[in-house]
Amino acid sequence: MTNWIKMIEEEPRLLFVLMLISVAMLLDLLTGLIAAKLTKQISSKIGINGILRKIASILLLLFFLPVSSLIPFQAGSVLLYAFYLSFLLMELHSILENYEKMGIKTEVFRTFLQQLFKKNKDK
Template identity: 50%
Template structure:
């Protein structure tokens, strides 16, 4: 089995263990990203109206909407592209992209809540611990691969 097929099989096994069907659940993630984008826009608009230090401009709001639409078009573009990459690696990369974008949108919502005076430290700590867990598992996987190569 070549390296690409082994990596693809490994990513597919991870997705299945997480309860993700590697062929269809990316649409669920995309729908979740759309929902979070709407929440981000609404929380940003509310925080701009409530916080007197922020000047509310319709042009800024329209630019925000256009940026989100452009982002969605780009995220949709990567769906067929992910099937071109062999061995399910493309699907795994698509999930990584979508999860990263989802976390970025959540961070923006937390920033908007902070502008409203809402404490978000507990949520941010939770997300940071998730990131550490993912990075730890990733580094453990790399160490295991290094050991197998050296044998």
């Protein structure tokens, strides 16, 4: 148990990325609710399903913190970063979809995200 706590102490950015994911999830829930209200497609069943999926996602993300410490040579941290960043990207994509449902143009944001991740792949 102390291995993964030690890993978090050595890599505090992991918790920062987890915090960014949590904020993105909250923003996704809020924009989804606003989009549903504007398009008159609000449904408690869909809303509860979304909330439960967010809770399950957070639990899964937290579960992989101690699991990643079992992988040797800091590979666990690298894999966890990749998993967290891909999850953050999915949340940002979902937020942009909600903005589109609200009638907000998102081409600028999509282009920025594509360029950002294209540059990261080139490195």
